Amino acid sequence: MSFIADKQTLEDMNMLGKYNHHSIFNLFNKVKTTGGEKLLQQMFQTPLTDAELINKRSRTFAYFQSTQITFPCSNEQFGAMENYLSGSIGKFFPGVIIYHASKKLQAAVLRDEEYPKLQNGLQQTIAVLRQCKAFISQFEEKARQKHPFYDELQMVKTILSDPKLEWLNKAQSGQSSLLNTARYDYLLRHTMQQALQTVMDTFYMLDVYLAVANLAREKQWNFATALPNGTNLFTATELRHPNINKAVANPVSFNSDSNLIFLTGANMAGKSTFMKAFGINVYLAHMGFPVAANNMEFSVKQGIYTSINVPDNLDMGLSHFYAEVLRVKKVAEEVSSGKNLVIIFDELFKGTNVKDAYDATLAVTAAFSEYRNCLFIISTHIIEAGEVLKHQSNIQSLYLPTIMNGSVPTYTYQLETGISADRHGMMIIENEGILELLEAQIN
Structure with a gap:
């Protein structure tokens, strides 16, 4: 059951509006990523009606309020990865090799920009995934015990620890060979595309939790207790x-x-x-x-x-x-x-x-x-x-x-x-x- 608040009510309280500088949404909109902003908008549009879920979310915000954690990536980095992963790629690896060979040839002969952009998107994605993996390791060292966001980060850790991604730490920065570019591209945009979307969604959620928690700490706000x-x-x-x-x-x-x-x-x-x-x-x-x-x-x-x-x-x-x-x-x-x-x-x-x-x-x-x-x-x-x-x-x-x-x-x-x-x-x-x-x- 969704929480009821009609247009008149939302306007009376000035709740919504990304471009309304005095809205309550804008007060909370301190996120780092576009995906985090979309999630924040969704939260504002769909308040909860279950006391247990409300209190669980409050506990998560309160936990991050008590930490001094910063979000590990920039919006530009996450945006580049999102754009890269959203691109289509063939279902079969031999076809992907042919595709990359064709684009590389066009880049050399016709000065086509698509292949360099593809390589750049790949390198940006590799860099972000490395940062996410390093963040989880550092965060676990600081946390030292189970916390309200533990399960979500463990799920990401499991994905990034998949043997198929062992090459992440070994991949060289800069342009890769044609074969390596095709292999990495096929793995990221086909084999593990859904799993990596889960990684991004989790970090968008982390972005919201950290932004709201930091505001709560700055304003010295508190968290309410929901009762049935x-x-x-x-x-x-x-x-x-x-x-x-x-x-x-x-x-x-x-x-x-x-x-x-x-x-x-x-x-x-x-x-x-x-x-x-x-x-x-x-x-x-x-x-x-x-x-x-x-x-x-x-x-x-x-x-x-x-x-x-x-x-x-x-x-x-x-x-x-x-x-x-x-x-x-x-x-x-x-x-x-x-x-x-x-x-x-x-x-x-x-x-x-x-x-x-x-x-x-x-x-x-x-x-x-x-x-x-x-x-x-x-x-x-x-x-x-x-x-x-x-x-x-x-x-x-x-x-x-x-x-x-x-x-x-x-x-x-x-x-x-x-x-x-x-x-x-x-x-x-x-x-x-x-x-x-x-x-x-x-x-």
């Missing part, structure tokens, strides 16, 4: 946004008897940032990746839905309010189907009038809260709804305060228990001199 679904537990201390330097941290706690946070606070108090931080860390935790939180434990969920930046759709004739309603309907369908989900709603029904927003926020929040297998964070400016909802035992009323220094608002970004009483909108408008500006233009 059903307990509906989430707890973390010092949870913060991973893409904000020196972000303010907050504790977060949920269980079946306290499964909804009703969040209030002024604009700019940090509500959206807190909710995104929570959602991003939930997503990363299901990937088995490091999280910007301490002591994090979570029951595995089937997916996450957010409604933070819901756009209108003029092409379909949808107003902002109706787009919000359709988003809530979509989430309601998923929740009522029995799925175990994390739901984040920022400013429900802000596209309609205050009375309708109050009634809808109150009714929808109360209805969602009854699904004790899911976790919810719902923010609003309609603090009157919070006064009614705070009497439900499973709803946590939290707010982000505003502190006034005279007429200037400041923000702690630190969660407090209760419902916000901040009403500083007009004061901020006055501080910006908007009314005076308009009056001056009239006069």
Whole structure:
């Protein structure tokens, strides 16, 4: 079963995007190889829903976080080997000899570049395979005991120790004779092609593990513990946004008897940032990746839905309010189907009038809260709804305060228990001199 996170959710949390410099993917994209980058993209697109697999991946990252190991090859070297091995070669060795003889003749007579390129690709591949073999030997000396990536590296060691590859350490650098070039080429691109693809795939995986582990060590991030679904537990201390330097941290706690946070606070108090931080860390935790939180434990969920930046759709004739309603309907369908989900709603029904927003926020929040297998964070400016909802035992009323220094608002970004009483909108408008500006233009 795949983890659910639709396009709207991924955009709200800014999860994906190789060319989006502020995406969470780009934050983690410190890999050395193109193959490693593709694997990292795949991991971001397919979070896990099995607690055992999540914890196994986390343990592997944590292990490499504790080491000082560097990836042994460059992207150029691995790219050259990948290009070389992906080329076609005949199934029968005599035909390969004829092919090489033909290409060598063309290179001599017609100055054709294909044969020199083939020889270069062969030499690059030999060099990379030697480096991989040396890396495994050095790594085993450092490890001295079984580790989470042991089986994968042992499989590569077995492949590279195959008697058919004994010549690797003896092969001379530079151009080989026609017969040796043909023999090596046939062995690498036909006889052992699938086995060598396994070697590359394993080192791409190693590339990802080392890159993510190094980032976790640099940022001093930790690894969450995944629990089987059903307990509906989430707890973390010092949870913060991973893409904000020196972000303010907050504790977060949920269980079946306290499964909804009703969040209030002024604009700019940090509500959206807190909710995104929570959602991003939930997503990363299901990937088995490091999280910007301490002591994090979570029951595995089937997916996450957010409604933070819901756009209108003029092409379909949808107003902002109706787009919000359709988003809530979509989430309601998923929740009522029995799925175990994390739901984040920022400013429900802000596209309609205050009375309708109050009634809808109150009714929808109360209805969602009854699904004790899911976790919810719902923010609003309609603090009157919070006064009614705070009497439900499973709803946590939290707010982000505003502190006034005279007429200037400041923000702690630190969660407090209760419902916000901040009403500083007009004061901020006055501080910006908007009314005076308009009056001056009239006069």
